[in-house]
Amino acid sequence: MTVGTTMRGVVIKGGRRIAVQEYMVPVPRAGQVLLEMQASGLCGSDLRAIYRPENPKSEGAEGYRGVIAGHEPCGRIAAIGPDVSPEWIVNDRVVVYHIHGCGSCRECRAGRFISCHSETGREAYGWQRDGGHSDYILASATDLVRLLEPLSYIDGSVIACGLGTAYAATLRAQITGLDTVLVTGMGPVGLGAALLAEKEGAKVLGLEVDPVRRKAAEELGIQTLDGSSPTIKDTIAKLTDGYGPSVAIDCSGHAGARLTCLEVAREWARVVFVGEGGSVTFDVSPLVIHKSLTIYGSWVCSISQMEDLVEKLVRWKLFPQKVVSHVFSVEEAEKAYALFDSGNSGKVVIASPSEAKRWHEESH
Template identity: 80%
Template structure:
């Protein structure tokens, strides 16, 4: 444990502004642990709800309270407060499930902290309580998920929200080897959903308008179509034997992508909306009722599903840091957010010096 009492943290000011500030390193209280942060991802919801708006809202699930940002934390326990289960020890590697629920409502007792409706008890890291864009983070032990070897800290930060969100969508769709899946939007969540669906045995196609993201998807082995092509619907039908996909997962949040997914889906298909924001307008009878479609909304996985995801990633030998294109230090947070906001990257991570060095060396070897 370092002897310094000051740490750096990133506060988002809105209007595409942020500040790197000094904070006192917190001391864990009852049921809490202190983590040395190793990796903390940037998420599209940070951009949409906190970084871009001139005045981020302060109430509700997406109300930002001016805390240290970052809701995808992964780190190592360095101090343990009283009343923490003996299963947790100093030096344990952990992912922080980014919603802390009240613990007593029906949703929390099912592990679905994301759906906790307690106005006082529900707090999201990086939104209503200090998050991971810092040198240290104070976490409730009840929010910890063990990071299994050989997964890296950057793997863990991708799991903490983005890949967990993708996993929840694949579970909601009940994907199996019997399915042909169309993923609309090849950003970090869409790429993750595609890789997971492949591991679950499905034939997977991506749909993306941005050429750089199509290229990134193809490099990961995901057959991806140009969403801007006037023949995209015909192409999807042809690839699926004239039937269309049995599952569509929209990760774009874009009206036209959502509509395309509904139009090309085969009869009795399952549709999952994951991408935040936007809207969609469609004629209900021909597109949903007559095709007997099932439409689901999916937000974030439960904490138990996240534990299962970690186990499956080890089993599948699937390392989600392959979705990461850029890694920055806490001091480079402004550069990280500016680049991520361009929409031309994969996953962007703020990491410790040690983890940034490990990732850079590994990336250099893989591209040599």
């Protein structure tokens, strides 16, 4: 890489339009590193908030400023700017925690950059600062999480948001081997939540209306029920010895699935809402008060939780790339987004030629 080298980057135009544009490779400033991108996942929030709307909003946490897209970056350090801790060296493999916080507020000091409320200091990669759908990305060294061997770069891109989100939900629910866990919505986040709950020793049931996603979950060994069945509540009761699940996690964002979580959960159960968007209406007394349910909202894990997750995945020998169904190049970004938007896929990732080749060889 030399001064003046150009790179490609993907910009989301709204209205389901994608552009691949040319940029100069940036030079890291103080506290920054330049990463050679190896994998960058697509996320449902990109579809909902940027890709589908004709005019994506430009303000707030989900405001898109026309930057290079992709908030699930994973790569290797190619260059290091001044004032970066010596713990980071060239060729280190890293995941980028996708929110850069102000670093000064109470939430940032606890590692919860996602909850930073600074109007000027909080920026999300792929939303307000350049993201990972490119050949290179500038990242603040404070946002890096070390990618341990033998996890792959595609594993890292799944960890960067989707699996990190699922992990936060399992932590909120305090899942143990004593639990029976229902996960509604078997997209990438739901698959991750189910796989993590199983590793914690819980019995897991999935719920999904889409037959393609149901099949994908079953292929991963997750017992998955048809959410459109008129007898689904009776089936869940039968599979949980008449008690219902002790934990229910909704990853779909759909009102019906959220209501099902509340209805089938046993007394004193924990219910976690993870799926974005939509609403739900329910009768509070019989479903929540009289059953003594605890309802949690869960967004994204903290950076320290992400570090813990990486360590656990290595110990568990759980490789998140198993939820990935398709890998594309930067030039194929339009095709990647169209496929992901169709719902006929698992996790979709944009990757470097070498990482794509490795994934195809291992997956086929």
